[in-house]
Structures are given as structure tokens and as C-alpha cells.
Amino acid sequence: MSSTGGPLNAGVLGATGTVGQRFIVLLSQNPMFRIHSLGASERSAGKAYRLAAKWKLSDPMPDEAREALVKPCDPAQFAGCDVVFSGLDASVAGDIEGAFLAADFAVFSNAKNYRMVPSVPLCVPVVNTDHYALVAGQRAASGRKKGFIVTNSNCSTSGLVVPLKALQDRFGPLRRVVVTTLQAISGAGYPGVASLDILDNIVPLIEGEESKMEAEVLKILGGVSADASACAPLTDLRVSATCNRVPVIDGHTECVSVEFAAATPPSIDEIKQCLREYTCEAQRLGCYSAPAQVMQVTEEEDRPQPRLDRNAGGGMSVTVGRIRECPVFHVKFTLLVHNTVLGAAGASILNAEYAAKKGYL
Ligand SMILES: NC(=O)C1=CN([C@@H]2O[C@H](COP(=O)(O)OP(=O)(O)OC[C@H]3O[C@@H](n4cnc5c(N)ncnc54)[C@H](OP(=O)(O)O)[C@@H]3O)[C@@H](O)[C@H]2O)C=CC1
């Protein structure tokens, strides 16, 4: 809640895009926030939102957005916002988010630009909210009173780190992880991948995705330095990612093999129990968007499937299935994450809810 006790005023940068539209639906349903300002490019600025956005979600466009005038992404136009969410294209996110930060806004970003900056929490809110310890250092180093930036991860990373975190916490360090993704087309934004490329097809390349996943996992599963000035990524875990685009609208599927560092790995039953029992700080604090069950472990042999499982927990739960022994590593499984909910807008919103509960906003 804001200092006046009402909902927090939320601005959305990149409000017309794929992630921006998801922000608008989720914020309109969330009692902690009120949609205050919507921003996009000069192509959209000055238009009513309903005319600027090519609406792609099956949820109707919320009334509070329809007639709102889209603004340019200029901090002066967002005065009165308690929090700013960004779904900006990465080609412009660095400069625009930097300008909002300099103007002392709390920025929650989906873009890749600031993710690997050591003083910036790269936070999947069901995994590593302990990285908020970096916020005080960010403010001290910059002299800002209120402003800080928290990013969420790449959408495939956000699904992968959830079971990995549970396994690491319960059974000790992981040694090697191999992951192959089957990523939905909404991950490429709009208009994204040409229909002639993706219909009746699979594209075995998503530029830059594999190296992002491999690096982000280490930062998220790592800690922060003793003086909380920088992140401390894991150094002993090796991650290999292979990323593919598949003709699914929403929901990234990932086939994962994991090797534990311990000589004696846990049994498959112990692993299932660990994933089912995993809880996070955002749940314990009663954050509105925290899923009741962080992971839904399915025993059905042919699940998870994107059409059937992507909305688990309102898109905030990760579904994990086909958990079985791996003849090369120790265990393998298939997971599904909703790429624009836990993988993007939903994670940013839960990050902000957590920040509010902890007094950062
Ligand atoms: N889609 C996904 O599943 C995920 C996306 N992300 C990241 O989130 C961000 C948004 O992705 P997505 O929604 O898919 O992308 P889209 O291409 O669908 O949307 C991009 C948004 O950025 C705005 N924009 C583009 N250029 C400018 C500019 N010069 N000034 C101001 N605004 C501008 C667009 O406005 P306009 O309509 O006016 O052009 C639009 O609102 C990206 O950084 C992406 O990498 C992260 C995780 C998952």
C-alpha cells in the first residue's frame, strides 16, 4: 500500500507490448496496485491505449486502460507513480530505465540490460528474494533516496531455477545441469517470429538465449557478498542450455537433467517430496500474487503440456513432471513455466509486492 494507505500507483513502460499487456491484465486484478500511467514508443504516444495496443490476450482489455492516453517514456510524465514496471524492448530499455532510476523511481524490469550488473537483484520472486539485500547498496552508492532497480530473469531461466533452488537447498550443491527448451512464440514479442517460419516447424535457435540462461542461473542460485554490495554467483555449477522455438502460443517447456555434487544422490521419491514441499518467502509474507503451490508436481506420464498446464497457479506455479532417474546424470524431468506470467509480468509484480511488504517502496 502507498503512504496514504491506498493502492500503489503503477506505471507501465512498454505497455502496448506482449509483456505490457500481461502487466495491464494482472495489475487490473491486483488490489495492491492502481494503473496510473502507461508508456510506449513515439508511435503510440498520444493515442488512447485501445488504439495503440494490438490486443492479443484472451482476457478482455481492462476498462481502466482502454481510454488512457499512452505517454512517451519520459520520467517527468510519470510523476505520481510509486512504482514503474518495464516491458520495454531491450534496444531502448537501458537508456529509458536508467533515466527513471536517475529520477528516483523504483523500477521493476523485464529487460536483459541490467540483469547481470553486480549490484542489481536478478530476482525470481519464488526463489531469491534474499538478493533484495543489494538494494540498500544501490541507493547508498548512487545517493538516491527511493530509487532502485530490480530485474527479473529471462523467461526460460525463471522456470528452470525454481526446481533447482529447491534441490540445492535440500540436497546440497548441484554440479551439472543440462537443459533443452521448447519456447512459445509469445516469448519473441509482437509481431515476433514470422508465421511462415514457425507453423509446421521448429526453429533450433533463439539468438542470445542460451548464454543468458547459463549465466543467469548462476547469479540467481548464488548469494550476495558479505557487505551486500554485489551478487556472488555460483562458481562450481556448470549449466548447458539448448533453446528452440516451437509453435505454441504461451508456455515454455524445458527438459532438464541434473547432477548433484554429493556422491549419493537423493532418491526419486525424495526429489518429488522436496519439490512438492518447497515454499518461499513471498508466500510466507502473504504476497497477493504468490502461488499457493510454488511447484505442481504431476504424476501423469504425459504432462506437463503447455495447453493444459500453463495456467497452473494463475501462471505463477511451475509444473514439474516426468521425474525419473537419468542414466548419465542423476535425475531428469520436464517442466513448464508460463513465459509472460512467472516468466515476465507476474514475476515483476510479485517482486514489487515483496518490496512493498519489506518496506522498500
Ligand atoms: N515475451 C516474453 O515472454 C518475455 C519478454 N521479456 C522481455 O520483456 C521486454 C518486452 O518484451 P515483449 O513484450 O515481448 O516485446 P514487444 O515487442 O511485444 O513490446 C515492446 C514494447 O516496447 C515498446 N517500445 C519499443 N521501442 C520503444 C521506444 N523507442 N521507446 C519506448 N517504448 C518502446 C513498444 O511500444 P510500441 O508498441 O509503441 O512500439 C512495446 O510496448 C523485452 O525486453 C523482452 O526481452 C522477458 C521475459 C519474457
Ligand SMILES: N[C@@H](CC(=O)OP(=O)(O)O)C(=O)O
Ligand atoms: N527470449 C525469450 C524472451 C525474452 O525476451 O527474453 P530476454 O528478456 O531474456 O531477452 C524468448 O524468446 O522466449
